[in-house]
Amino acid sequence: MKLFSAKQLKEADQATEKNEGITSIDLMERAAGQAFEWIDAQLKGQQVPIYIFCGIGNNGGDGLALGRLLLNKKYDVHSFVVNYSENRSKCFLINYDRYKNTSKEWPKLLKSVDDFPDIPANALVVDAIFGIGLNRPLDQWVKQLVIHINQSKTFTIAIDVPSGMFVDSATPDLEAVIEASVTLTFQAPKLPFFLPETARFSNSIQVLNIGLDGNYLAETPTKAKLITKPDVQKMYQPRDKFSHKGTFGHALIVGGSYGKMGAVTLAVKACLRAGAGKTTTYIPESGYTILQTAVPEAMVIAAQESKHLVDFSVSNEYEAIAIGVGLGTDVKTMKGFKKFLETNKTQLVLDADALNLLAQDKELLKLLPKNCVLTPHPGELERLVGKWKNDFDKLKKTVSLSKSIDGVVVIKGAYTITVYHDQYYINSTGNPGMATAGSGDVLTGIITGLIVQGYDVLTAAVFGVYLHGSTGDLAAQQTGYNSLIAGDLIDFLGDGFIHLFRSDNVPQETAGNNRKNSN
Numbered sequence: 001m002k003l004f005s006a007k008q009l010k011e012a013d014q015a016t017e018k019n020e021g022i023t024s025i026d027l028m029e030r031a032a033g034q035a036f037e038w039i040d041a042q043l044k045g046q047q048v049p050i051y052i053f054c055g056i057g058n059n060g061g062d063g064l065a066l067g068r069l070l071l072n073k074k075y076d077v078h079s080f081v082v083n084y085s086e087n088r089s090k091c092f093l094i095n096y097d098r099y100k101n102t103s104k105e106w107p108k109l110l111k112s113v114d115d116f117p118d119i120p121a122n123a124l125v126v127d128a129i130f131g132i133g134l135n136r137p138l139d140q141w142v143k144q145l146v147i148h149i150n151q152s153k154t155f156t157i158a159i160d161v162p163s164g165m166f167v168d169s170a171t172p173d174l175e176a177v178i179e180a181s182v183t184l185t186f187q188a189p190k191l192p193f194f195l196p197e198t199a200r201f202s203n204s205i206q207v208l209n210i211g212l213d214g215n216y217l218a219e220t221p222t223k224a225k226l227i228t229k230p231d232v233q234k235m236y237q238p239r240d241k242f243s244h245k246g247t248f249g250h251a252l253i254v255g256g257s258y259g260k261m262g263a264v265t266l267a268v269k270a271c272l273r274a275g276a277g278k279t280t281t282y283i284p285e286s287g288y289t290i291l292q293t294a295v296p297e298a299m300v301i302a303a304q305e306s307k308h309l310v311d312f313s314v315s316n317e318y319e320a321i322a323i324g325v326g327l328g329t330d331v332k333t334m335k336g337f338k339k340f341l342e343t344n345k346t347q348l349v350l351d352a353d354a355l356n357l358l359a360q361d362k363e364l365l366k367l368l369p370k371n372c373v374l375t376p377h378p379g380e381l382e383r384l385v386g387k388w389k390n391d392f393d394k395l396k397k398t399v400s401l402s403k404s405i406d407g408v409v410v411i412k413g414a415y416t417i418t419v420y421h422d423q424y425y426i427n428s429t430g431n432p433g434m435a436t437a438g439s440g441d442v443l444t445g446i447i448t449g450l451i452v453q454g455y456d457v458l459t460a461a462v463f464g465v466y467l468h469g470s471t472g473d474l475a476a477q478q479t480g481y482n483s484l485i486a487g488d489l490i491d492f493l494g495d496g497f498i499h500l501f502r503s504d505n506v507p508q509e510t511a512g513n514n515r516k517n518s519n
């Protein structure tokens with residue numbers, strides 16, 4: 001799903017008006033109508049005081065149109081115009097008049113802190129103060145209004161965007177943003193809904209299709225995409241009946257150190273479960289028995305050194321090498337790692353301590369082969385690119401890194417973002433249960449397993465991240481968040497694949513039948 005910029009949405013707006021022969025006021029009525037339908041479907045006529053705060057631009061126009069529709073359906077509506085500027089939009093003014101013709105109680109004008117209404121605890125608040133047109137920090141008194149609404153702790157519905165949130169750049173003041181309970185966003189979600197600093201404001205996101213011009217939406221490329229099930233279904237490569245293990249490649253996992261062999265165990269199991277034809281691990285000698293016992297399906301090459309890898313001389317028979325899990329950052333390991341990079345020609349996935357070694361000597365980045373995959377969590381990323389000022393700056397720095405190595409960088413976390421040059425692929429699966437030691441090692445194994453089967457590196461990263469998260473979601477249904485451990489992600493990976501092609505909305509009857517059959 002494409003995430004459009006504010007400028008693109010305004011262009012889509014104009015394309016729709018031109019191609020459908022409608023005006024912006026018609027489009028506003030459509031948007032407000034969709035918001036009304038959604039709210040009416042939840043309330044079903046239930047009478048609660050509805051407090052609508054409207055700005056003076058088109059977001060405010062949406063708010064007034066919504067207010068009129070709710071009044072027509074006999075809801076208890078109280079509207080306020082937040083008069084932060086005299087520069088009112090045309091569509092706002094039209095809806096202001098329409099509202100006044102509908103209601104005896106006209107919208108109250110708010111011009112300063114003294115005008116703020118008390119908000120009853122049982123009120124439903126609608127935030128239509130600012131939308132995608134916000135382009136500078138809020139005036140002090142408008143910020144106070146946002147704080148006043150947030151402090152009311154009432155259920156708050158943001159129209160299009162929580163007011164105060166910037167769409168295409170960093171939000172300058174995180175105290176001046178509406179904390180929405182639900183965000184009714186038009187046509188497509190906005191990038192900051194998925195970034196760590198701002199995601200908490202938009203909460204439950206409902207995308208309302210207001211029918212913007214289909215051609216414009218299809219043909220306009222976006223920097224950011226939200227990766228959902230239909231996107232990854234297209235990525236899956238079915239297996240041929242006459243395929244054999246040689247068809248699906250040979251992966252090498254290089255890593256482990258004394259006390260950290262588990263990381264390699266998790267990565268190699270995940271790699272196998274992702275579908276690699278063959279896997280080999282290259283580990284310090286002390287891990288030999290551990291690996292052979294824990295993963296009989298994997299081959300093991302034990303290095304001479306007992307506790308840390310020093311010599312990384314590996315053959316070139318592998319389709320991909322994952323390096324770094326449990327590796328450690330011993331001085332001798334660093335030397336061997338450098339020597340390895342100087343001669344290696346195989347596709348690489350670099351994680352954990354391999355990233356820390358790269359951060360210790362950034363010159364090593366120049367030795368990476370084209371199209372490698374780096375999978376840093378935010379701490380590892382910071383060591384590689386330096387401190388960032390905000391989420392947008394983090395993305396900019398990651399884009400520079402991706403371009404400089406001509407490879408893929410996966411920023412792990414909630415809504416993992418895979419960055420390739422200046423494209424962002426935002427993952428929609430996963431849960432806080434996955435914040436547990438070793439779950440990153442599993443991801444490394446999955447991505448490597450996909451690469452050796454023939455997925456290109458970008459697809460392997462985007463698809464692998466999605467699968468890892470959806471597997472975590474399936475596992476959590478059985479384990480709950482607290483009890484999920486990294487090994488569960490391996491156990492459920494098969495379910496993750498199977499669910500790729502299962503409908504999410506299993507009808508009750510079918511679910512019942514399944515239960516009956518399994519009894």
Ligand SMILES: NC(=O)C1=CN([C@@H]2O[C@H](COP(=O)(O)OP(=O)(O)OC[C@H]3O[C@@H](n4cnc5c(N)ncnc54)[C@H](OP(=O)(O)O)[C@@H]3O)[C@@H](O)[C@H]2O)[C@@H](O)CC1
Pocket residue numbers: 009010012013027028031055056057058059060062084085087089129130131132133134135136137138139159160161186210212
């Ligand atoms: N295709 C679509 O997407 C559709 C969009 N629709 C709706 O329109 C919304 C966008 O409306 P919008 O462009 O009028 O901007 P909005 O957010 O109401 O802001 C109002 C104005 O405030 C100003 N301003 C900015 N910052 C400020 C500040 N800090 N303090 C004071 N003033 C500030 C700035 O004007 P300026 O002063 O810069 O000239 C800005 O223009 C969109 O979110 C959606 O709800 C739907 O109706 C139909 C389909």
Ligand SMILES: Nc1ncnc2c1ncn2[C@@H]1O[C@H](COP(=O)(O)OP(=O)(O)O)[C@@H](O)[C@H]1O
Pocket residue numbers: 352377412413414415416429430431432433434435436437438439440441442443468
């Ligand atoms: N709150 C969360 N929501 C979704 N995914 C998460 C969350 N927390 C962690 N994860 C995922 O779990 C993995 C953790 O990786 P990492 O920090 O490298 O763990 P480790 O080094 O212990 O293996 C990443 O893929 C990350 O995206």
Ligand SMILES: [K+]
Pocket residue numbers: 059127128129130131158159160161162163
């Ligand atoms: K809003």
